[in-house]
Amino acid sequence: MEKISVAVRFRPSTAQNHLPDDRHWRIDDNRISLHRSLGTPISSVSFAFDHVFDQSSTNGTLYNQLTKPIIDAAVHGFNGTAFAYGQTSSGKTFTMNGSQEDPGIIHLAVKDIFHSTQMITDREFLIRVSYMEIYNEEINDLLSLGSQKLPIHESLERGIFVAGLREEIVNTAEQVFELIKLGEANRHFGETNMNARSSRSHTIFRMVIESSIKEPMSSGDVSNADAIRVSVLNLVDLAGSERIAKTGAGGVRLKEGKHINKSLMILGNVINKLSESGRQRAHIPYRDSKLTRILQPALGGNAKTSIICTVAPEEVHVEETRGTLQFASRAKRVTNCAQVNEILTDAALLKRQKLEIEELRTKLQGQHSEVLEQVILKQRNDMHKSELECEKLAMELEEERKSREALEQRLKEQEKKIRELTMSANQDSSSLHDRSASWSTCEELVNGNHDILEGDTFETPTFKARPNGFVVKRASFSGVLDSSPIPENFANVADEDLWTQLNKGCTTNLDMLQMTPNLKFQSRQATDVSIDLAFKEELGTKERCHGLESECNLNKRQLHDLKEKYTMLENECSLLRKEKASLVHTLSLSEQDIELLTSEKEELLKNLNTEKQKMKDLKEEIRLFSLAFTQREGLLTSLYSKSKAMVENLKASRAPMPELCDC
Numbered sequence: 001m002e003k004i005s006v007a008v009r010f011r012p013s014t015a016q017n018h019l020p021d022d023r024h025w026r027i028d029d030n031r032i033s034l035h036r037s038l039g040t041p042i043s044s045v046s047f048a049f050d051h052v053f054d055q056s057s058t059n060g061t062l063y064n065q066l067t068k069p070i071i072d073a074a075v076h077g078f079n080g081t082a083f084a085y086g087q088t089s090s091g092k093t094f095t096m097n098g099s100q101e102d103p104g105i106i107h108l109a110v111k112d113i114f115h116s117t118q119m120i121t122d123r124e125f126l127i128r129v130s131y132m133e134i135y136n137e138e139i140n141d142l143l144s145l146g147s148q149k150l151p152i153h154e155s156l157e158r159g160i161f162v163a164g165l166r167e168e169i170v171n172t173a174e175q176v177f178e179l180i181k182l183g184e185a186n187r188h189f190g191e192t193n194m195n196a197r198s199s200r201s202h203t204i205f206r207m208v209i210e211s212s213i214k215e216p217m218s219s220g221d222v223s224n225a226d227a228i229r230v231s232v233l234n235l236v237d238l239a240g241s242e243r244i245a246k247t248g249a250g251g252v253r254l255k256e257g258k259h260i261n262k263s264l265m266i267l268g269n270v271i272n273k274l275s276e277s278g279r280q281r282a283h284i285p286y287r288d289s290k291l292t293r294i295l296q297p298a299l300g301g302n303a304k305t306s307i308i309c310t311v312a313p314e315e316v317h318v319e320e321t322r323g324t325l326q327f328a329s330r331a332k333r334v335t336n337c338a339q340v341n342e343i344l345t346d347a348a349l350l351k352r353q354k355l356e357i358e359e360l361r362t363k364l365q366g367q368h369s370e371v372l373e374q375v376i377l378k379q380r381n382d383m384h385k386s387e388l389e390c391e392k393l394a395m396e397l398e399e400e401r402k403s404r405e406a407l408e409q410r411l412k413e414q415e416k417k418i419r420e421l422t423m424s425a426n427q428d429s430s431s432l433h434d435r436s437a438s439w440s441t442c443e444e445l446v447n448g449n450h451d452i453l454e455g456d457t458f459e460t461p462t463f464k465a466r467p468n469g470f471v472v473k474r475a476s477f478s479g480v481l482d483s484s485p486i487p488e489n490f491a492n493v494a495d496e497d498l499w500t501q502l503n504k505g506c507t508t509n510l511d512m513l514q515m516t517p518n519l520k521f522q523s524r525q526a527t528d529v530s531i532d533l534a535f536k537e538e539l540g541t542k543e544r545c546h547g548l549e550s551e552c553n554l555n556k557r558q559l560h561d562l563k564e565k566y567t568m569l570e571n572e573c574s575l576l577r578k579e580k581a582s583l584v585h586t587l588s589l590s591e592q593d594i595e596l597l598t599s600e601k602e603e604l605l606k607n608l609n610t611e612k613q614k615m616k617d618l619k620e621e622i623r624l625f626s627l628a629f630t631q632r633e634g635l636l637t638s639l640y641s642k643s644k645a646m647v648e649n650l651k652a653s654r655a656p657m658p659e660l661c662d663c
């Protein structure tokens, strides 16, 4: 694991007037802070980075300190990415492409790669080059004019790649420079208020470096020497973030600007997520833009990455610079996991497989087939387990579905009830309204000087027309009333509002009220009771309504939770299904293996039996031979002793014999 290395580069100031800025950036070693013109630091704005390059730094210095290690690693099989990030006109293209006098990162990297490959004498290299741009969220091939809107694909062998992108095999740096020239001609530039030649697209210059050892494979074991190293190097010049107000973009420029800002925002989001610690880190939105999708391995993946954040020193750009520095600070926390990318050649693979077969054979002869059988048994068990789990999940799923249906049903019923209750509440309130209306009618009648209200249950004292300002006066009444509608502490005079409230709009003479207090009170009470009842009923209905609604909301929430759980279970189920399928596949492969091995074992056993038989025959032959040999030996021994005896006899008989010449 290693962190992305991040550098900040200040471009020279372009300010026309040379008046001192109110605020300016100060560089102390690798720390940047914002200061007031008097030199007092603005404490909250201070950043530290791996490298900080001031306005006098050249592309060469930056390359040597920041990018060169990545280029060297790429030659040795590590993926690498270097990209320039920053606001428009801050010097990204200058850094990546450079000028005649001060060649940029791409130029220096290409030269270095060819130099290094020449220095490494024991390997042979194959280098391919491609050049693409992302313009308005579409990928165009800069080396082939016809290839536009190219799609991004992903495969096990190639990882993430742009389908249909032209790749040129190159042997010299000069060939590469020619291709870059061609690509630059096809690239989208445009004029804005901020930059006369502003990049309107993100460009990715890519080199794929393949290498293999020159020596033929040794006949021994398979080593790394037999593998091919493949590394991908991306050199990226991003389009700059821009404020429309500053760039003055409109029409095509505006559309481009929106696409640029959006993709940079997504890049920022990806960096943000990656910079969070493991626990907080959730889904990384690589797929939200083509840029982050293509750069995915460089951002938290298998690559060595460096970011050059370019900033403008002028005070007018302080906020944009601050934004870039914040991006850079977060990028500093991102870790990658780079490793050498090696692919085994067919020959090496063949050799490795042969070795594996040999190993298996030995294992088989050493009765290791049981181990294999155990492995298969374990796999079967695993498969069985996952099948059971799958079934369990399916059952749970079914139960969830049922309870969801039941809940939905309940929800429907409750909604129906609510509808009914609302309707009945409406009816109640309309009947209440009718009653109030009849009460008003009563008032109207009163105002019309009707003495008795026909067909109504209560009788009222004689009403008189409501006076305008003064409503009522207690003229002569002094007796205690059982059920007076006027409160005890009421003074002699009541104001119009209170009285109107008490009488629900009726005005009357209190002396008249005294004369028929019970009658009036009873009559009012009867109506009030019925109205109260209606109110209570309505209130009750409303409360029930509320209750049901909240229950309904609760159920909805439960339903929502259940739906989420259901989706989760479904996902889990599909994962298990996949696992099961892969297990079945592995099992069938293992079964094939065991079949093969069993037949090999049988063959070997047959051979062994034949050999055993041969050995038996040989032993028998040896036994017979040794028997014959012993017999012969006995014969020879007796022959020898016989002849020895004869010789001795002869010697003995020869001694007394007279000499023949004397005869």
Ligand SMILES: Nc1ncnc2c1ncn2[C@@H]1O[C@H](COP(=O)(O)OP(=O)(O)OP(=O)(O)O)[C@@H](O)[C@H]1O
Residues within 6 Å of the ligand: 010, 011, 012, 055, 086, 087, 088, 089, 090, 091, 092, 093, 094, 095, 195, 197, 198, 199, 200, 238, 239, 240, 241, 310
């Ligand atoms: N370090 C530098 N030294 C000299 N000139 C520079 C430097 N950086 C930038 N410039 C000049 O500033 C201008 C803007 O730079 P450049 O086009 O590289 O910006 P950019 O960030 O790529 O802008 P855009 O995002 O709009 O494409 C150019 O004229 C460039 O030559």
